[in-house]
Amino acid sequence: MNSSLALIINVPILFLLYVLTYFTQALSGKRQFYGISLNSDYFYKDEFKTLDKKYKLFTTIGFIISLTLELIFVYIFKAYLISSILPMLVFCLYNFILYVNIHNKVKILKSKLAPNISDLDLEKTSVILDTDFIVEKNKIVKKYSLILLIPLIIATLVGIYVLANYNSIPDIIPTHWGLKGNADAFADKSFIKIFSIVVMMIMFGVIIYLASIYSLKSRVKLDPNFIDNSKKSQLYYLNMFGITFLMLNIGCQILFINILIATMNGSSVNPFILWTATIIIILTAIYQTYLYYKSPNKNKNASYSIDDDDSLWILGSIYNNPNDPSIFVNKRFGAGWTINIGTTKGKIFFILPFIIIILSLFFI
Template sequence: MNSTMALIINIPTLFLLYIMIYFTQALSGKRQFYGVSLNSDYFTKEDFKALDKNFKVLVTIGFIVFSIVTLICIYVFKAYEIATLLPILGFCLYQFFTFLYIHNKVKKLKKGLSLEINNLDLEKTRLVLDTDFLNEKNRLIKKYSIMFMIPFIVTVLMGVYTMTQYNSLPDMIPTHWGPSGAADEFSKKSIASVGGIIAMSAGVGLIIYVSSVGSLKSRGKLNVDDLDYSKKAHLHYLNKFALTFLVLNIACQVMFISILIATVNTSSINIFILWPCTIAIIIAAIYQTYLYYKSPSKSKTAVYTVDDEDSFWIFGTIYNNHDDPSFFVQKRFGVGWTVNIGTTKGKIFFIVPFIIIIFALIITSSM
């Protein structure tokens, strides 16, 4: 990698991350403001608007600073790999602490205003449990769960096949492939190196599968004022979510399978697989962001449920409620879903990605 390529890759990546963070609150729905439950009528009040502006200014300053750090790494130290990791990780950490700062400011402001304003909180509407809606939702989830499982099983079988070919693999195997699909990094063959590629493919594939199913199972919040329309809208959006999850599952698993095939054959990844899958993942992720933004469960009129309680959220981002059986719940700040660490499954799923990252670092350092 040269300085021009490092610049082309890293600055746009940092800018994309900046744009996503800058508009995160706008994508978070009409129920929470920087991780705090709040009547959306007050989102545009001067005190809260000032905090929103403060967050955006601080994030912009962080983007400028870490862009400069990226340029220094590239042009002063010629540290291209560090330029890829350090600024992005640093910017993510910086924006998290920036969010915490604004989150605490919002909590303090809400607490102070609640002494004189009695409708700052979300309206505590009655919970709606519609059996017809739940049955339709469960049928849809069951259908797509089977469809999500098929590409994952193929990945696992390909991993098993890769290990059976261990003795016929050459002494040096590819461990990384560039944008052209050509292998650009190699390591000495070992059980750890081959097994690491298989474990990473299967492990990440499993996380994608569980995340997809868990997200679809998350609580749907109906609108009591127009129940029939609300049920149709939820099922409509749930089906669209499921289709985007299916695209993500298939594209990711095809990529993993291609990596395992390239490992066995010590070859490049077919560019007609690499780029279509990459583009499909990006388009599906963007469309899913749009769907999440339009989700009926994030609207102001959705019913009040237990996960709307501020007391069950740590830093406004981590849901911890052992009395709620939900495995996944919708995020308060940002797009997507998060696990309920109050459940055993939630604790395991919360920890597993960190274990995979540590495992990957250990394998990488030993190559």
């Protein structure tokens, strides 16, 4: 890798991180402001607006610092590997600290204003239980629970095939591939290495599958003022989320299979397949972010639910409620879903990826 290639790869990624963090509050919907439940009519009140501007200003400063680090590592130290990791990590850590600071200030400001403003918090509407809607939602979830198994099963069968043909695998196997698909790092073959690669990819496939399903199962919030339209809208978005999860699953499993086949043959990965799958994942993730931004769950008038309670969130980003059976709930800050670490399944789901990564690195 040379300086130009390092910048061509790393700078756009860093800029994308900057854009996503800069507009994170906008993607968060109209129910929470920097992780705090708040009537969206007050998002643009001077005190809150000032905090929003401060977050964006310091996010920009963080980007400039990270970009400077990128240039230093590339042009002065010629440390191309470090340049592709450290500036991004620095920016993410810096931005998290910045978010926590703004979150705490919003929390204090809300407490200060609440005694004098009766409608500062979200309106606590009654819970809406519509059995017909629940039946329709469960049908969609069940449909995608079956469809999303297909790419996982195919990847698993490929993994079993690779293990069954272990003796035909070359004595030297590739462990890393470049942007053009060429292998650029190698290791001696051993059964435990091949087995750990297969298990790692299958387990990540399982995690992706479960994350997709539990996200679809997450709580839906109907608009009590427009029940019928709200039900239709929620079912439409649920189905669209199912389609995007399917595309993400397919893209990830194609990458896994491509790597498994290259490992088995001791060869390069197919660059066309590599980039096609990568583009599918990126475009689908962007579209899913848009869907989440437009989701009825994030509307101001969506019904109030237990996860709207500030006291059940750690720093406005970690949901901890043992009394809520939901494993996944909507994020408060940003687009997507987060885990309820208050449940046993949530705790397992939270730590499982870290265990897989550690074990994989240990065995490989």
